[in-house]
Amino acid sequence: MKTLVIPSNLKIINNLNCDGVIIGIDKLSVNMPCFKLEELKKIKNKEIFVSLNKNIHNKDLELLKETLIKLNDYNIKAVIFYDIAIPNLAKKLSLNYDLVWNQEHMTNNYYTINFWYNHGCKYTWVSNDITLREMKEIKDNTKSKLMVTLFGYIPMFTSLRPLVKNYLNTFNIIDNSKINYIEKEGKMYPLINNELGTSCYTDFILNGLKEKLLLDYDYIVLNSFLIEDDKFIKVLDIFNQVNFDNVDILENEINDMFKNTKKGFFYEETVYKVK
């Protein structure tokens, strides 16, 4: 099992004790830090997964196509996609890297994962909206290489609308925060509003340390969004050294470090019929 990190910045990457990184590219990626294409060359000895995961509008297609072609020169492992424009373009372009299906909240069953596998996408980044049992069933029923997020704040909402900016403009409020928060019933949810729209994250940090030992996935993902660098490096060390003997102690260590950790949907199924 390999560990991938969504890093907070470029400088920290080469000091991280991980197998690879997931990074975004300016104007084509959401819910992660974005860099310029040429900055990829600064990353050494890491598998590089490039997440081009924004919803692609017609006006984005030229840039997307150009970027997919240029990425052939950057020795990357795979492109992670949300929009179906990418697998369609991949059929027409000669790309020397793999594709990762990651439609965020839709990567929930093995049949669809196999569909994408048969369409040339050899990896899937599995959703955090399903239970651990469902994640295991997926593993048992697919040849796709699987990755799953086991640490960090989870994106819950992605919109084209500049919701914070619209609110500030409506009520003539001045604020230049790069991150905002919304609060309901004592819970604070991080909110990012940039030129690509608005994203909202969970109020808690997912802590899936124990689940790392229970899942036989190819990659786990640790997301450093909103986590201080020193604490994140400590978390990464913990994930690297965890085993069945020390897992309880180490899991508590993470919980003590952050106070707002949770298990997400690992053990709790969502419902949809309420009447």
Added chain:
Amino acid sequence: MKPEILAPAGDIERLKVALLYGADAVYIGGNLFGLRANAVNFTIEEMKEAVIFAHKLHKKVYVTVNIVLHNKELKFLKDYLMKLDEIGIDAIIVSDPAVISIATLNTNLEIHLSTQQSTLNTEALEFYKNLGVTRIVLARECSKEDIKLMKQSGLEIEMFIHGAMCASYSGRCVLSNYLTNRDANRGGCSQICRWDFDLYNKDKELLKGDKNFTFCSKDLSLLKHINEICDMKVDSLKIEGRMRSIYYIATVVSIYRKVVDDYCNNPLDFEYNKMYENILSQVANRDSYVQFYDGNYSKDCNYYNNRIEISNQDFLGVVKEYDKKTKLVKLEQRNYFKKGDIVEFFGPNNFGFEYQINDIYDEDMQIIDVVRHPKQIVYLKVDILLEEYDFMRIKVDKL
């Protein structure tokens, strides 16, 4: 060629109303795999009835099969799709490619791609065309220019023209899952986007406007652009709202029917009629806007009014029967009315006429002055011929 008017129908009564009031097709949900798990929805038997009713009128029935599937749901899917095929459903609306592949392998069902896939570009559209999809329901974020481009693909294009909006890209919101444990992408959305929140800056200091922060957007209305949309040869115009009332469906469908017919039958003489907008506003839950159609999604799209959603108060009653000899109409009450009120009847075959309520009779034919009980049956004498599913509403301001 006129575009199809596609209406929502949460149950068989809504379906009949939508088709009678001018929809060319309806979309419905079954008890499985639809994104409105908490609507009444249709059993297979009811779907059969729906298909027979629609096909007699030379109209169509589409079934939503657009949830995001989990492992455990997969085993029921094939049989369900085969049943839909057997009973003559005209198309299924899907979002998960797994459903597309199972449907194409096992049925002859026509496949429409749900807006849940947020199709926004010609490359994605080409991918689905090659899979056998015949129609794309465009993402609500498409602009007018996008729609024109997508139309060149040769696929049928369906677009939303009226109703509530998701605040996020469709399919890209699980606020409901995390805040209420209700699965947004499997039909359980609890509409967290309508909640209000306090907004804070990076230092967690309150940013206080006159109203609270919300994700909520105004509703969509493209009434003013229907002529332009017809000119773009969009194939299907979709109205949102499978959980809306029969009155809402009748009102909205009849207005769009009228506008599409007016324009397509005589484009050179077409003029926008403000009265139609007034009628639509009477059944609206919140203010409406053209949203992404004109490429503008600034503050005008957002909705901060905290308005309590109390639509349908204009809806006074539904006609159950009309006796041509006695000219008595049997009416089922939906909101309070009384003798002397000036109201309006409208229906599939009449666009609205004014009527002052005179004598009101209860079921024992005793005269009463006030009708205050929900679903109370009363009789009124009306000289103009009425039909089942005509409605009585508060008189509309025609200005």
